[in-house]
Amino acid sequence: MRSIERYLLAWIMGALCLGAVAIVMVTYLVTLDEMNEIFDADLKNVAEALGTHHRAGIGPGDPALPFRPTRTDVPDPAEIVTVTWTHDGKQVFSSDPRVAIPFSNHEALQQLRLAQEDWIIYTDVSVNGVAQAAQRTAARHDTAAESASKIFLPMVALVLFVAGLMVVALRRGLKPLDAAAQDVASRTASSLAPIPTDAVPREIGPLVESTNGLMARLSVALSTQRRFLADAAHELRTPVTALRLQLQLLKRAKDDADRAEAVAELEAGIDRSQSLVEKLLHISRFEPDGEQMRRDPVDLGELVRSVVSAMSSKADHCGLDLGAAGDEKVVVEGDAGQLTVLLNNLVENALRYTPAGGVVDVEAALTEGRPTLRVVDTGPGIPEPERERVFGRFYRGPDAIGQASDSGGTGLGLAIVRAIAELHGAAVTLHVPPTGCGLEVRVVFAQDPA
Secondary structure, eight states: OOOHHHHHHHHHHHHHHHHHHHHHHHHHHHHHHHHHHHHHHHHHHHHHHHHHHOOTTSOTTOTTSOSSOOOOSOOOTTOEEEEEEOTTSOEEEESOTTSOOOOOOSOSEEEEEETTEEEEEEEEEETTEEEEEEEEHHHHHHHHHHHHHHHHHHHHHHHHHHHHHHHHHHHHHTHHHHHHHHHHHTOOTTOOOOOOOTTOOGGGHHHHHHHHHHHHHHHHHHHHHHHHHHHHHHHHHHHHHHHHHHHHHHHHOOSHHHHHHHHHHHHHHHHHHHHHHHHHHHHHHTSTTSSOOOOEEEEHHHHHHHHHHHHHHHHHHHTOEEEEEOOOOOEEEEOHHHHHHHHHHHHHHHHHHSOTTOEEEEEEEEETTEEEEEEEEOSOOOOGGGTTGGGSTTOOOTTHHHHSSSSOOOSOHHHHHHHHHHHTTEEEEEEOOTTSSSEEEEEEESSOOO
16 A cells, blocks of 8 residues: 555655755856866966966077976876977977977967867967966866765755655645544444544645545445334335235145135235335435446337337236327437336326226327337326425335235335436426326436437
8 A cells, every 4th residue: 555655755755856966066166167267367367467467489409497387297187297398389488298289379268189088278469479377177177076966965964854744744745644544443343424624734635525425424324224124124014014924824724715816815925025125226326326237228129118018918807998109200319128117117107096997008209309118197196395304215005005907016116216317317297197187107308318
């Protein structure tokens, strides 16, 4: 696991070291430039002074002047070597005959390489002759390097000092993060209260706020889950009790007729229990954190025809007119299996609550450019105050049991419909049909038709 403290220190130390190296290099270059100016001026002054006092008419053969001194010492890199010439290029004097400075009658500053060494030479031309002053460039580089080396150790000390301050500052600055981590680590699975943000630095504020938001969502999810489990246990208790009673009736049956009636009741109870369990599984699958949904093109018109065809026998048994309306091709991106469950629940509800002789129409169409599923029945409808509550789990209106054609309702159908619709970015709304009676359920998808 990467450490933020070490990561920051590595970058800061790297930046400081590069800065120190840059300062040393700049110091060297600036000093070298200054040394060049100073020494160039010195060479010019020496050459001009030598030219002023030089007598070109005195030749090398004059025994009174030591024109070519013998040198056996080790030359000083900073030494200035002087040479004088006649105008026609005859050497008059050299302070170090070991250095073969070439003659030049052009008054200028030039750089030459002599005997594997770089030299700076200034030539002065006057009426007395030619005078030259030369110096090794190594002296200038040595002086600049010495100046740079003198600030190297202070820079190293400064880097170490700043690094120490950074360690202390980072550890103090990260203490609130450690405190927040310890706060979270010390909590139990049910402790989802938000982390205090009073002493949290601004930089980690978004992280703590995001964590608080996550814990708030987890709290809601756990609360919903606990409520769902309690409701499921309550709802399952009734059919299980009924199954036990029906089993006892079957055991007590005295003849074949009573036994057949008890078996039929037991089968109906098992069917109701199976339907409830399947709907509970659907609810768990269609939660936002449930199984991953597929995204494929789904033709809603084809889906409507498929569901209506599958439900037609049940509609005939109930004496209802079930039909599919609309031939327009309406395609959305979604999970075909989930959308089939959604439409099955809507059609089952419509068939359950529509009296015999009624009509149930299922349609896929475009409503204001949006893909829409519509299920319209001629049943009793749902009062407006109840329309939002019926989407709650296990909720059945006060008149629902009396209005249903069977007792197989679980109060989960519309909850499943809304969960699937939300996964597909769709909205489920309840309306009164244009005829003024019954119920119209609309599922409007937010996406444009494919």
